Amino acid sequence: MTRLETRIVRVVLLVLLAAPGSTRAPAAAARKVDYNRDIRPILSDNCYACHGPDEKKRKAKLRLDTQDSALANRDVKPAITPRNLKQSGLWHRITTKDPDDLMPPAESHKKLSPHQIALLKQWIEEGATFKGHWSFTAPVMPAVPKVQSAKFKVQSPIDNFIAAKLAEKGPGNSPEASREILIRRVTFDLTGFPPTPAEVDAFLADKSPDAYERVVDRLLKSPRYGEHMARYWLDAARYGDTHGLHLDNERSIWPYRDWVVKAFNDNLPFDQFTVWQLAGDLLPNPTQEQLVATGFNRCNVTTSEGGSINEEFIFRYAVDRAETTAAVWMGLTAGCAVCHDHKFDPITSRDFYSLYSFFHSSADPAMDGNILLTAPILKLTSPEQQKKLDDFDAQLGAIDQRIKAALAKVTYTDPASVTSATPVKRIEAVWVDDDFPAGAKPGLNPDTPALTWVTGKDARVFAGNRAIQRTATGLAQDFFNGITAPFSVPAGGTFYVHAFLDPANPPKAIMVQFHTTTWSHRVVWGDPDAIEYGRKGTPEKQPLGALPKSGEWVRLEFPASKLSLAAGTKIDGVAFTQFGGTVTWDKLGVVAETDPRKDPTESLAVWLKENQGKALNNVPDDVKRLFRSVKPEDRKPAENQRLRDYYFEFVCNATKPAFATLHKEKDPVAKAREEFDKAIPATFIWKDLEKPRESFIMVRGQYNKPGERVVPNTPAFLPPLPKADTTNRLAFARWLVSPEHPLTARVTVNRVWQQFFGTGLVKTANDFGAQGMPPSHPELLDWLAVTFREQSWDTKRFVKMLVMSATYRQDSKATPKLLAADPENLLYGRGPRFRLDAEVIRDTALYVSGLLVPTMGGKGVRPYQPDNIWEPVAYSGSNTKTYKRDTGDALYRRSLYTFYKRTAPPPAMTTFDAPSREQFCVRRERSNTPLQALNLLNDIQYVEAARAFGQRMMKEGGATTGDRIAWAFRFATSRAPTKAELAVLYDTFFGQLASYKASPDAAKKLITFGDSKPDEALDPAELAAYTLVANMLLNLDEAVTKN
Known part of the structure; x- marks a missing residue:
């Protein structure tokens, strides 16, 4: 029979089985009706919406999900009267010819089939026995059926249950799969990778009775087992590398x-x-x-x-x-x-x-x-990392003790407390010179080249020992923010900064920006339109004239009022900005004339009064709390001392210079500790x-x-x-x-069974309720659940039991008899055969090609992905707006480690039905589409893998073309090719070889896809031809299917 004829027979059988009035109804009615198997699904699907548990939606005060309500006396007759159809209102309503009385009503768009009506009739006649829902009662260990079958070599009690059901239904079982198929199947199922040819050979050569068991034990010990099993759990856990909503940030x-x-x-x-x-x-x-x-x-x-x-x-x-x-x-x-x-x-x-x-x-x-x-x-600090942090803390603690001693020696007279006239005082505060202030978080735009501090040895410096210099072709910035002690703008203050413009490479414009809570205070010299930030002519961008003279240091001054920076405003960041050219910046600060009695940087009393009740930014949390939440009269002595110490150390013009040396000593240590701590991974936990x-x-x-x-x-x-x-x-x-729990063990073993057999014993793995499908093998499900629990919830032991069973080891060939009797293989009369999951397909391509990097763990990586996948769903402020793929080893990591953006998951995975992980998924859908084939043929990661696989053919596959192709076929499918298959691949290779020898540019283009480089010692045309053969092999149905 041809494949086309087989398909026609299958379709005809399915139509006959599904047809109303077929022999299915009498066959079902011939055996005793079971409430949970036969009746509850009918009532749940057709009746519960109006006559079920939901009291608010219930009609006619009738419940059909409970025996008491269904059998209760009503105005005319009970809904159900056991063994009496005439006295059963339900029977009348489902069989009446009156459309106004017929149930389910027309507006529900549901209609009972003749088979369902026959089942309800038989159930009432047999006594209308109700049972509690099967999954809500605790499982008990059932008796294992005794089976005598020469065809079924029982390996575990699992096989007894399966064989008993097959004997009852009639289709029979399948013989054990070939050894090549067995090792391929179990290696995929336990590690997510195919076996190597060497592993297949070793298994074929091992004639001992426990050869297969030794393979299973080896695979269970592989670290790849944990990676593979974890993937299923992470679907259920809705794991992702982004928040999932709005900006969907990392x-x-x-x-x-x-x-x-x-x-x-x-x-x-x-x-x-x-x-x-x-x-x-x-x-x-x-x-x-x-x-x-x-x-x-x-x-x-x-x-x-x-x-x-x-x-x-x-x-x-x-x-x-x-x-x-x-x-x-x-x-x-x-x-x-x-x-x-x-x-x-x-x-x-x-x-x-x-x-x-x-x-x-x-x-x-x-x-x-x-x-x-x-x-x-x-x-997630290791003991070694904690010791390093402790060392940092010891250093910082020693410096803090010296700061504390210095604070104890401070002598200070508050100008506000002096009754005699205090002369106006000219002050100058240097904010940037030789380094950024304490606690500064530096940054640059663009992020290369790095921030450059030049010294007097290799460039001009205006003051101190070094200055900031940058050469740019467009917009460029060096900036910092987040300093420990923000600058305070004095009354009547004038800012100054020194700039040196290279006469050989002058910029179009230069700008200084100040950060308060935002970057919205800017002054610019030169072409104000060259730098796009801010609205020109406002404090966001105040033009101050032409560029300063080049070739010499120029002091640039501008009043704080020009930028709408009021006295007392806190500045915690400065940006040095330019458009093009080479610019050197040095010594930035502020000068002002001030009355010390009214100046918060001179008078502690004024500082305390001005800040009381305010929510200050950029101060330590305890200082912020004292000002915002604690009234002066309620402060404890220690709290008053804390404010005084902070003022003298960071604010007061008269005292803070005494601490500058200590801060210069402390800041590098604090920064080093911060960087070291930042590198230690952290994770979300529950509390x-x-x-x-x-x-x-x-x-x-x-x-x-x-x-x-x-x-x-x-x-x-x-x-x-x-x-x-x-x-x-x-x-x-x-x-x-x-x-005592009825569900957890059942649900868990069902999902593990689903993982290995393709379909769970309960097909609706996400629904064990009334709308879910009943188990195909209820006794087996309970036996598995109780066994799993009694064996101390040992997952590896349970998995081994499944894959050692004769049921699992059956051949997956669907004979016409098996297909007719059980098209979905719900009786498990043949072995599992279905398309591999998205991650396994990609990982297999990397594995056989030799590109796979087996590093375990760590942050998510970003392999190849088509352009413009993230951008359409991203907000401008998102840090996952633009996909920037990785390079090097990160491109070839296992798919488990691919960065998962919820609003735009990896397209190579979703094409093969991977979920978005925005919500839990305990059962993936499985489709087979043309797009999947196109993906395998044309996606850069598969083309690159094919080239690398082709390269392996040439270097590892043998001396002849036939040997190489046979070696690759065996690696991709775990079996030797037939003569016909080899002939097709042989002809393909030589046809492509001729084509690429005639078009060397096309050959070069094909073999240079991707970041990995081809071996230059290999002939490009020959490698290109082997690449297309490899591409064919990786796209074979057999290569992407578990047989």
Whole structure:
């Protein structure tokens, strides 16, 4: 039979099976009806919307999800009367010819099939037995079926359950897959990479009975196992490298990703894996790892958009965290109860908001600040790094002691306290000379070349030992801000700065800018239009005339009033700006005549009075608090002394010069410590507020409409929390993995089964409720759940059990018989076969090509990506507006480490159905589209990988063309090519070789795609031909499919 004929047979069979009135209804009716398997899905899908758990939407006061209501006496007759169709109102309403009485009503756009009506009829006639929903009762260990089958070599109890169901349904099973397919399948499933030809050869040569088991054990010990397993969990955790909303700026939470990898490699028991993530911070003396694990519920999307309402987003974050936790651990669609009681499951709004209240008191702010690290965070300091920090602190502490001693010796008479006339005083404050002030955060624009300080040895210097010099072709700046002690503008002050313009290369314009809370005070000399900042003729850009004379130092002066800088204004930054040319800057400061009795930089009393009640910027937090929040009469002696010390050290013109030497000694140490500390990674962690927020049922899911108050609790239809003094997240997390819990173990083993077999025993992995599909093998699911729990939640042991089973090891060939009986392979009569996930496809190309860089962990990397993916969805102020791809090794890291921007995820991954990670995903959709093939053929990373693979063919594949192509085919597919396949590839190679020899430029263009360079010793035309062969191999269905 041809492939086309096979497809026609498949379609005809499917049509016959789906046709109304087919033999399916009588066949189903011939066996005893099971409520959970047969009846609940019908009622849930067609009736619960109006006659289900949601009281507010319920019609006719009728519930069909509970036995008491369904069987209760009503005005005419009960909805259901066991064994009596005539006295069952439901039967009348689903079979009547009267369109006004027919159920479901026409406006619901639902209609029962003859098969469904037959099932309901049989159920009523058999006694209309109700059962609790299958997933809401704790699993118990079922008896393992006894199976006698010469065709099915049972390896574990899993196979007994599968074989029993296959025997019941009739299609039979498949033989064990070939050894090549087995090692390829299990290597992909446990590491995310294909086996090497050498690994295949070793397995084929090993004739021992435990050869396959030894392969499995080796793969489970590989660090690649943890990386591969982590990817599935990170989908569920909605892990991303950006905040996800508004600016979608970068966030630093990659240490959580790396912890997940380590947890799988270390085989952390799943119950601990659960507790650490949901409540690691509440464990006694939590370790660094346990705190990092709490990043699970900091992975949700956040915002800092202007106009956002704090209360709304605190509410939304808690909803997300509750919904995600319920889905990931319990398979519940709990989010459906945010606005009203769940329409299909017994989850009330009270249940949801009780669950929500576990997460409602998180200490993270409503607005993320668009910053890399939004508190609470944890610095991941190693013991060696802590020792270095301690050394810095010791140095700084010693200098602080000397500053403290100097402060104790200060003698000061406040001019405001002197009764005799005080003469007007001329003051000069030097703000920049030889270095930026203490605490300055320097910057430059553009970011190259680096800031250049020149000395008298290699350039002119006006004052001191060095000056700032820059040569530019366009706009350029050297600047700083954030200084420890901001400059204070004196009354009547005049600024000055010294500039030297190179006569051989003069600029078009020069500018000085001052930073208060913004960069909005500027003066410019030369062409004011050359520098685009600010509105000309305003304090934002005040033109002060022509450029100063070149070839000599010129003192430039300008009054503070020209820039609308009032007396007392704090300046914490200065920018030296130019357009083109070579400019040297030196000695910037301010001069003024002042009455010391009224000047805050001369009089402590004036300074204290002027700042009282103000929210000062750029001062230490404790000084800011004392001025803003503590009245003078309420200050303690120590607080008054703190203000005096700060004034003498940083503000008072008469005393602060005495501390300049100490600051020059301290500042480099403080800066070095800051830079060292900045390099230590940090991550988001969970922490609760000291005082918990009150939680309420939010009416209709609106953040500002609280209803009844609720306290942390679990859904009422599930087992209660154990009685304890504290009902907190730790108690909740332990409840999830308690023996009595009906869902966690089932949901978890189902997702792991889905990972290896393509489809879960419960196909709807995200919904174990009434709208979800019932398990195809309920006894097997319970056996797996109980086994997993009783084996101490050992994930590696569980995974090994799955891949050692005969069920997993079956051949995946879909025979006509198997296809007709079970087109979706829900009975598992054949091995798993489906397209590989996005990350695995890319990683495989890198791996076989030899380009893969196996470095583990660290910040997300930015490999190749088409232009203009980030830009259309980005705001101008976003630090992820423009995609700047990495170079070197970062281009070839495993896809797990690719930087994930939520609003524009990596297109090479989303093309192959990777999620955006904006919300949890426990089951990826799987599509097969032409775009995917085009991606594999033309995307630069696949073309480059093909060239590198082609290069490996020439250098490692053997001496002849046939050997090389066969070697590459085997690496790409884990099997030897047939003669026909080899002939096609052989002809392709020589056809392309002739073409590229005739077009050497085309050959050169093809083999120079990407950052990695081709081996210049290889013939370009030959390498180009091998590149296209490799490109074909990487695009084979067999290369991107798990067989």
